Amino acid sequence: MSLQDIKQKTAEDETLKQLNEIIETGAWPNPVPVELQPYNRCAKELCTYDRLLLRGHRIVLPREMVRQALQIGHETHQGVVRTKQYLRSKFYCPNMDLDVERLIRNCSACVLNQPLHEDQPLQPLELPPRPWTKIGMDLVGPIQNQYILTVIDHYTSFPEAVVISDISSATVVTELTNIFSRFGYPLEAVTDNVRQFVGQVLESFLKSCGIKHIRASPYFPQSNGKVESPSLDMEIRTQTSLHHIFQIPTSILSKWKKNWSHQQVSRYLH
Structure with a gap:
């Protein structure tokens, strides 16, 4: 996945093309179409830069590239929380949290290696007075x-x-x-x-x-x-x-x- 790939898919994505026009004109349709409602809720955070759509510092992903981004985020097979943290720091797309949960739930390697039982929480110990003691x-x-x-x-x-x-x-x-x-x-x-x-x-x-x-x-x-x-x-x-x-x-x-x-x-x- 490269920036050039994202730019190309953004230009081809019908929903993001509509969103790009809205950001440039500042005028949202009334009523807002269903596919644009998630973006409308964060409208003040959206902008465009060099043919990319951004939410703050995060790239708004075209739907066609979401699956690839999820696979990259879960490359080392960390859990749901860490995968979400990694992807949230770089990308935005509607329902990304649900997509992550679905991906990991259906990941054959994770299912194969997960513990067979739920461990009891480990008990914290008293904090030492300083590092490396x-x-x-x-x-x-x-x-x-x-x-x-x-x-x-x-x-x-x-x-x-x-x-x-x-x-x-x-x-x-x-x-x-x-x-x-x-x-x-x-x-x-x-x-x-x-x-x-x-x-x-x-x-x-x-x-x-x-x-x-x-x-x-x-x-x-x-x-x-x-x-x-x-x-x-x-x-x-x-x-x-x-x-x-x-x-x-x-x-x-x-x-x-x-x-x-x-x-x-x-x-x-x-």
Whole structure:
């Protein structure tokens, strides 16, 4: 989708041609036709610029291009709210919210990877006194034989994510060393009770760094909710996107997987 495409389709769209004439003359018909009523409600926000129709800073989409815009907005398979936020920041068309909801409800990849049950809300924890004093750590995966080590700052909710090929304690310590070299040592680290986080290797490492290790209760995993919720969201969205990626030939996909980077993981976090 390019600006030139939008300009061309705008010029061909009968409703937008009428709307363009109305904006230029400032005279709305009485009564207002049904197809123009949504635009009439925001008439003071509409203008034209370089063969484009705008509502404020957003492009008014011709109906023929709405489907394409929706697919772009849902490209990474984020949920309804984030898809709406993304599209609202760039485009306007009547009933866009309903179109988004309908698209995601009928998205086969999202349906395939959605949880089978509704999780109970995670319990918020007390806010630390300043950034990077308390972090949460979790391991996501396996996702196509890869794992993601996630580290979340409890104060700012800033996420760090690293793709790793194995989840040994030694690998976890290596990646944490890289992260701590950039941000410094936190005072506390909260983890669940997977073996990589409760073994002697990580315990010794955290102790040598002066970091207090807090383990989430196996009977109350909500105590690590700061990192559990983003990790679950990232896992679902990554798996959903890979559902489409696997339509690409295996030789190309294997090359991509070997070159996963922090930036690529961040695409699924934002």
